[in-house]
Amino acid sequence: MDKIRVSIVGGSGYTGGELIRLLLFHPNVELKQITSESNTGKFIHKIHPNLRKTTLMKFCSISEIQECDLLFLCLPHNSSQNKIDTFNKLAPKIIDLSADFRLSDPSEYEKWYGHKHARPELLKEFVYGIPELHRSEMKTANYISSAGCNATASILALYPLYKNGLADEERTVVEVKVGSSEGGNKINEGSHHPERSGVVRSYAPTQHRHTAEIIQELSFNKKINIHFSATAIDLVRGLLATSHVFLKDNLSEKEIWKIYRDSYGEEPFIRIVKESDGIYRYPEPKLLFGTNYCDIGFKKDEFSNRLVVISAIDNLMKGAAGQALQAFNIMHGFDEKTGLEFSGLHPI
Amino acid sequence: MDKIRVSIVGGSGYTGGELIRLLLFHPNVELKQITSESNTGKFIHKIHPNLRKTTLMKFCSISEIQECDLLFLCLPHNSSQNKIDTFNKLAPKIIDLSADFRLSDPSEYEKWYGHKHARPELLKEFVYGIPELHRSEMKTANYISSAGCNATASILALYPLYKNGLADEERTVVEVKVGSSEGGNKINEGSHHPERSGVVRSYAPTQHRHTAEIIQELSFNKKINIHFSATAIDLVRGLLATSHVFLKDNLSEKEIWKIYRDSYGEEPFIRIVKESDGIYRYPEPKLLFGTNYCDIGFKKDEFSNRLVVISAIDNLMKGAAGQALQAFNIMHGFDEKTGLEFSGLHPI
Amino acid sequence: MDKIRVSIVGGSGYTGGELIRLLLFHPNVELKQITSESNTGKFIHKIHPNLRKTTLMKFCSISEIQECDLLFLCLPHNSSQNKIDTFNKLAPKIIDLSADFRLSDPSEYEKWYGHKHARPELLKEFVYGIPELHRSEMKTANYISSAGCNATASILALYPLYKNGLADEERTVVEVKVGSSEGGNKINEGSHHPERSGVVRSYAPTQHRHTAEIIQELSFNKKINIHFSATAIDLVRGLLATSHVFLKDNLSEKEIWKIYRDSYGEEPFIRIVKESDGIYRYPEPKLLFGTNYCDIGFKKDEFSNRLVVISAIDNLMKGAAGQALQAFNIMHGFDEKTGLEFSGLHPI
């Protein structure tokens, strides 16, 4: 079978780098071009030093991009929506890893991003990029918008409960603990190592934009609310979401097990992690570095109807490049795990 | 003025070590004896290496303890309650840093600790050790029970709201992020560095015992509920509590400022930290290493009635030894800051 | 082609876990059995949680091991030498990852390990496990003794200089900076997170046993000396060796480049890393987590004849399981990179 010819627009960031790494090892992909306006002509491995001796490709400019089968867009927010026609002329299929096409409702976009969307009529063309929720649409999709990392971990944690109408839709509090790679590779005062090291920084106690995605994906019968906060900790990769859900009915842990197993039992990248002994009883992000897994665990409060759901991902993998590749595999009928086999390291 | 003659029972742990350090530099204290059954006869600095060249004291056994003015008890949980009469014969005043005498209601003790209290009739004799709530009782107290570290950060964050009846008493979710020193100095599989390093470990998603203290201290007119979870992160000292409060009335940030200022404006160890720019906009535990401060900040959700309150302490200082010394100062009429002047380090 | 039937003796440690992971994904290997006396009957993933959903194998006892084509021995030091006959009856080929068969001279073994070797006559049967030095012997070997992690990084850094007689053989100082996984998975006072976190611990300023291997492998015409020290830092995986070599002749950096290129130009797992700009100018262990690379760089002192050679590896990969698998591939005529393709992550 011919390989799928693929190019990456915006390959110098952390998400772009992760995607390059994955695509170079994908047996059904021919990686054609990778753009970076600030690094045109440089070897890829000057920016992504893990790829030394893996590739001798160089960055090119967007203006040099040639026709191909599919474009991955890894541009900063608010870029894709302004250049989407250009990209669409180059490739019939597009997977956008920015936040530009995640929200289907233009008014929600404006509410959370503070400005009007440049191409509101296109929003409904994009499939939201979580395969566990939208696999069937992905199979025939030409446009996929990759989900936010915090949103991915939160949605996957809550989806079985919300889909089955089990949660009090007004009360859920979600708190994510995130690493520094989530902020991208642009330096700033807050990312200076002596300041950033060892922090427990409340960087978004309220108004985090990923909240909008969570609300969108979990509103089944009526629009729900999610109380979301994000705290940055001394980690580079990985995130843990702790979701405090108030159950309508006082379900047992056994019943909750069944609900999660029914939703995710066949999923290749979801693991239910809940053990009564050992060191790793609940999901642990460090075990997921480099993998596409979302690990999910839970604990029922014995004294109330609160259910604490714990979910972990690698923000650059299941939270970005890995999930985009999973969607790519689905679009093309490949085994969903192709190129995503890495099992993670222990200890790390 | 004569110095207060003080001894420490159980001085080999982290809390005991911190207390030794503080007392050695306190101008009104004569530190007489320090016990450790497993280290009897050893120099203090063999166990607490920061005290090399500061003291040549040695550990003795409990059986050697002599009469003094005040005993600090730093024993493991469930020890003080069984030996309290012995200790009381040695000293008229006692500050207990364990969890034994924190709850005034014996049935609550049994509910959260899983066994009957050995001396339930004494529970009401102990003043709960947060000076900001119980300063006046402390001035004449003979028995003080130091508060739990997670409880201290949570209670101080929520007290102004609960005292003034502003919070929905059923809905508050508190999530603390804690360091490894909270687990004490006993080694275990989970504290092995290759496993513990880099974790975001949900070690107590529900049923954390400190919850009982928070409920006790914040129940003014009726018994409230608190939904508490604790996550261990890659930190040795320090904790951050993020409290998600749902306000009965939709207060502005300005009104909330006023409420906190009214409660804490004169407090020597509470700082309201809330800035609109810079790196350190909200409380940051690493800035508090070695200090007795509790830093508190907050952010009102623009889209709901949720108020996120953020509080940080050093768990071994304001969460243990420092707060105990603050109470000691109050009991004896000393300036509350005596021996607690250290301002913390930056960067760290 | 039939797969090679392989079993692992001692699979519960960090090296064993890494080897399991690699073998499970090796296309030419059938992993038959994995032993652990303390975990017999447990799922592999209870001990190696990264392998959840990858395998449902369980640990068995050594007594249950069946005949196979090759045994990997991952036992603690001083075990293999006492059971080698038993293992040899089970498999014609053995790769031992312990230190038991690394030194070919029994008197050197006794000098560094403090006791007589149980089977000194077998020492010369084992090929020392660094492929870059012993590839041709490996092709026909039945017994391979995997090299020490610190030794591997040091030897690979120095080999081109010593082989070509360029270094003052009495003066080289090697200092390694190592992570906590090097100490294995047994807990101890020094590995307790509050103590081990943030250390710069001189754990072996002198007399490190790996010194003996370095001396053995770099003594070409006469016996050399190496001044070796090891410092433990706040890292789980990875090690960096800094070697201070005093050149007999005042070679230029260009000449040194040529020497390293001549030695390693064709090596699949050695990369010369030396850049004049960018963030990663010299080898960096964190870029190697999970990979089998040894990265080597150098800098010539402008004011003296000192050459500083910097080398980095993942101690569990090129320093243990990865290098063992590389040797396995050579023994069986497989492409040397089979099962070792992972390129490492960035950022991490």
Place this chain on the structure above:
Amino acid sequence: MDKIRVSIVGGSGYTGGELIRLLLFHPNVELKQITSESNTGKFIHKIHPNLRKTTLMKFCSISEIQECDLLFLCLPHNSSQNKIDTFNKLAPKIIDLSADFRLSDPSEYEKWYGHKHARPELLKEFVYGIPELHRSEMKTANYISSAGCNATASILALYPLYKNGLADEERTVVEVKVGSSEGGNKINEGSHHPERSGVVRSYAPTQHRHTAEIIQELSFNKKINIHFSATAIDLVRGLLATSHVFLKDNLSEKEIWKIYRDSYGEEPFIRIVKESDGIYRYPEPKLLFGTNYCDIGFKKDEFSNRLVVISAIDNLMKGAAGQALQAFNIMHGFDEKTGLEFSGLHPI
């Protein structure tokens, strides 16, 4: 007694911040003014958040500096030498914390700093700022040049050996492991947290400028050589120097003990740390955070004449602000420990 009126020029950096903290708590100091051109008019605690509630002072401009008794200069390198006359008109005494006046020989300055010194005739006016070597000169000095942090740890480790002519002066290799605060508070690509976190970065394998100070201070009878390298690790504060010394005579550890005790037995800020058991057998920088100690330990190689000397300091304290204050105390006849009593924290 009247307090000494002191001002700080260049107070926004890490060294300046540490000095502010120390001076605010010094009983014999009146801290008058603190300059920062980029932060004029801002509260000190906006830049040094640990000083919230400790001071309400604000930064002023250099042009506003008034006459005082002593100026501390914390400017970037190559600033003091160009403005020294201006500063000298304002204060009769100056302690310069930059590198400008550390080397007494102008040709050495030019060799290591790459340009001619602006005021070579003044170099000999400054006393090199390590009290353990220059206490008597400091007592009458008006100008002190604070020593480099790496130089301080290295010189104090080696001084007893070199002063007594015991070391082979051509062979010593010194390798320091340093934290990120040593690089100052200016952000750069290499200090971005996702890149800087977890590094073992060979940032100065050769040609580190502090080498010149070490050579200067340890050349007693003839000019010596030092082979110095610096590696940056994942630490904010603190440094450990490992010095590999080749002894002329094969001294026993007992003899070496005596040599160090003779040199440092009376020193308030030097501790010999060398224990045969326990966790902290050698100097450990994390125990020194916030203290002015230099801890020194050693180990003699049993198989050669190598002596490994290990020394640790807090680079911002004994390596900068603390040592400057120690010198200040000596200049003014105060107890050397005044304002430097903090004993450090454990655990941390």
